[in-house]
Amino acid sequence: DPTDPDLPERNPNNHNGYDTAYLWEEVWNTESVLDILEHFIREVEERDENGKKTGKKLLFPRYHQLDAVRRLVLHARSNPTGESYLVQHSAGSGKSNTIGWLAYYLATLYDDEDRRLFDSIIVITDRRVLDQQLQETIRQFEQVKGVVSTISGRKAKGLSEALSENKDIIVVTVQTFPHAIHEIAKRPGNRFAVIIDEAHSSQTGASARSVREVLSPKTLEEAEYHEEPDIDDEDLVNSQIEQYLKTTQRPKNISFFAFTATPKQKTLELFGRRNRMGEFEAFHLYSMHQAIAENFILDVLANYTTFKVYFNLLKKIEDDPMYPRRKATALLRSYVDLHEHAINKKCEIILDHFSNEVMHRIGGQAKAMIVTRSRLHAVRYKRTLDRLIREDHLPFKALVAFSGEVLDPDLQGKFTEGGMNGFPDRQTADEFKRPENRLLVVANKYQTGFDQPLLHTMYVDKKLSGVAAVQTLSRLNRIHPQKSDTMVLDFANDAQEIERSFAPYYEKTLLEEPTDPNRLYDLQYQLDQAAIYTADDVEAFGNEYFAEKGRQEMLLTIIRPVVENYTHLEKEDRETFKKALRQFVNLYAFLSQIITFQDVALEKYYQFARYLQKALPKENERLPVDVIENIDMDSYRIQETSSGRVMINADGTLKQPDEKPLHPLPEEKVPLSEIIQYINENFGTDFTNEDKIAYFADDMEKRLIDNTTLRQTFNPEINSRENVRIAFNNFFEETLVEMLSTNKEIFKKINDDEAFARLFKDYMFNRIYVQIVAGTG
Structure with a gap:
């Protein structure tokens, strides 16, 4: 709406002339035009969606x-x-184009003494997909061969040569950047510009985390619990930069140019600058709000639908054990969302919505992404979608993307992205471009740095907040000539949560106040009070750690007794200590990039604390599994609760997070029956018989298919369909008795109503027979 003053479709009011006067006064003046011709206009190759060259254009x-x-x-x-x-x-x-133009412009700058302002421009990017895009962009800008050097992998020799030869522009990956740090440190007489693509401060401030080890959870609930929290890909780059700044304290021969769409608090403090109000802000801003208004990106919140899961829980045991209310409530809700029936129901909704509302969009080319909460979830989604697509003869396919190898405990099978897709995982992004591949199931992959303009709809089955929510949903915002809108169907979040996530990045992001360094000493004092180590322990560790020939085994010798003392603390004291230790390590790692600490003892303590944090044993803080074993789902329904545009109140201020108490209050324990009643009252509804029967049928199907003897009986090479049916009746009756506690109402209906029992038994037999004989079960 051009009349809405909050939308920047119009140019700013010019009280001294036309609103468009900047065009001829600023852009078209002689000096500006010559500058554009020299530094900006480039002839670049155009490529189709398959990567083939189609011609050239002026950029x-x-x-x-x-x-x-x-x-x-x-x-x-x-x-x-x-x-x-x-x-x-x-x-x-x-x-990418802005970075390319900046890199070339900086490479041509000279100071008043006619010396190059920067000997080399180093461009850092960590995202492999965008890294290729960025390198291609910079290379296409290259007017003279040899200006750009690309160093990939860990080729330290090539990097050293490029720096020694003062190559104008050097593009490095995160794998190469540690070598760049070392080489830069050896050249204090040279000046460098470091351009960082997607700058974010790391969560730890230490070196980048190693590749996630393969997990083998026994259930979907465990899969989500054990899934490591999301790490911004950008953090891997910045962790190295922070480590470098920590040792050099802001070198005067390096200028940093950091690009990001979603600056965090730490990023603002590390790279931002103070305004007149004392707040940290970006040097240059082009907001999401303005980009949407100028039609450079689409508004991913314009068509946003949330679904609330309604369910009832049924207690399976006669006694009524006591459990902590808050933890048990969260765990039981999680159980419902993770239940196999939930995935089946969500897949049915997704395929119905995509077939009827999405696939015909963008000229019949529209694609969708399904965001899951763990790698095991991604495996289950992929298998369920494949089965439903086959059963319904749908004209498209689903791909999956996750890292490593996943063991599905129910199937006792191991799955990989490449194995499930039928091609190497490095080809997934390109294969997704093929017209028949319409759905992409992801688990902590392709949620950042993935550019696919045909991506129209996202189905979200994972809690998202903050930067992760913005980056994930922004995969939809790329424009296409035939793309006029986007859709989001969210099973896990509500509109208010998403609004809070987007608000800081919708306009300008500010940081109100810097972190208080004195907090470090408060945390150190609290840790000292645990009395599990002495000042001599810290001193001995620091001396060994910083010794020129310090030995790892000596560090372990010092730390081992401290860990032993930790294990003798009460459980609450262990939790308090570990939390304070984590806060100290994170805070010191960050503050050391901002201010120079003269306290040598504090640096020794930091290294001691960092090593101790890794050495402390992990504790299982989850509730006993008997909470889940003591309940079962009565019925399950997903209902649309919110649809339409998510409205953003664009207050861009980021506040420092409130400090959480180190000593949590003891939690009230209440009977399991009371917890179940609370959940049903707050999240339940009046379920129809159809809802209950659907869940009962899904539950029975899983039990029957998991019966090894039944599967052998269903072998068509051994038994005819008629003989299989006779045997099935016995399996059905046995399973029905097992399910008595699941839903007494349906059990009674089957026993008392012969016509209903016959129909239900026929339905279940056909359903099981098709799955096992067709090889889909």
């Missing part, structure tokens, strides 16, 4: 790209090397 900058590069160049030329610049540009705003 012009958008206004925000032109403005950003010029402001950065002007400030870099007017100020000494050693500055940090944060550029907050919305996803889909052409960031």
Whole structure:
């Protein structure tokens, strides 16, 4: 709406002339046009969706790209090397081109003494898909061969040679960047510009986390619990930068240019600058709000539908054990969401919605992504979708994306992305471009750095918040000539949660106040009070750690007795200590990038604490599994609860998170029956017989298919269909008795109503026979 003052479709009011006067006064003036011709206009190759060259075109900058590069160049030329610049540009705003233009412009800058301002421009990116895109963009800008050097993997020799030869632009991956740090440190007389694609501060401040080990959870609930929390891909790059800054304390021969769409608090403090109000903000801003208004990206919240899961729980035991109310309530709700029936029901909704509402969009090319909460969930979703697609003869396929190898405990089989898709996982992104591959099931993969304009709809079955929510949903915002809107169907979040996640990044992101360094000493004092180590332990560890020939086994010798003392603490004290230790390590790792600590003892303590944190044993903080064993689902329903546009109140201020108490209050324990009643009252509804029968049938199907003897009986090479049916009746009756506690109402209906029993038994036989004989069960 052009009349809405909150939407920037119009140019700012010009009280001294036309609102478009900036075009001829600023962009079209002689000096500006010559600058555009020299530094911005480029002839680039065009490619189709299969990567084949289709011709060439002239590339012009958008206004925000032109403005950003010029402001950065002007400030870099007017100020000494050693500055940090944060550029907050919305996803889909052409960031790769902006980085390319900036890199080439910086490579041509000279100071007043006619010396190059920067000896080399180092471009860092960690996302493999975007890394290829960024390298291609920079190479296409190359007018003279040899200006750009690309160093991949861990080729330290090639990097050293490129720096020694003062190559203009050097593109490195996160794997190569540790070598870049080492090489830069050896050249204090040289000046460098480091351009970081998607800057975010790491969660630990230490070196990047190693690759996640293969987990073998026994249930879907355990799969979600054990799934490691999301780590921004960008954090892997910044962890190395933070480590470097920690040892060098803001070197004066390096200027950092960090690009991000979603700056975190730490990122603002690390790369941002204070405004007149004392708040940290980006050097240059092109907001999501403005990008949507100018039609450079689509509004992913315009068509947003949330589903609330309604369910009832049935207690299976006669006695009434006591459990902590909050934890038991959360665990029981999780049980419902993770139940096999829930995945089946959600897959049915997804396929129905995609077939009827989505696949005909974007000229019949629309695709969708399904975001799951764990790798095991992704495996189950993929198998269920494949079965339903076959049964309904749908004209498309589903692919899956997850890392490593996953053991499905129910099937006792191991699954990989490549094995389930039928091609190597490095080909998944390209294979998803094929017209028959319409659905992509993901688990912590392709949720950032994935650019597919045909992606129209997202089905979310995972809790999302903050940066992760913005980055994940923003996969939909890429424009396409035939794409006019997007859709989100969310099974796990509500509209208010998503609004809170997007609000800080919708306009300008600010950080109100810096972190208080004195908090470090408060935490150290609290840790000392546990009395599981002495000052001599810390001193001995620090001396060994910083010794030129320090030995790992000596560090372990010092730490082992401390860990032993930790295990003798009361459970509540262990929790308190571990929480304070984690807060200390994270806070020191971050603050050391901002201020220079003169306290050598504190640095020794940090290394001691960091090592101790890794050595402490993990504790199983989940409730006993008997909470789940003592209940069963009565019925299950997913109902649409909110649909339409999610409205953003764009208050871009980020506050420092409130400190959580180190000593949690003891939790009230209540009977299991009371917890179940509370859940049913708050999340239940009036279920129809259809809902209950559907769940009962799904539950019985799983029990029957899991029966090894029944599966052998159903072998068509041994028994005819008629003989199988006779045997099935016995299996059916045995399973029905087992399910008496699940739903007495349906059990009684089958026993008392012969006509209903006959229909239900026929239905179950046909359902089981098709699955086992057809090989889909």
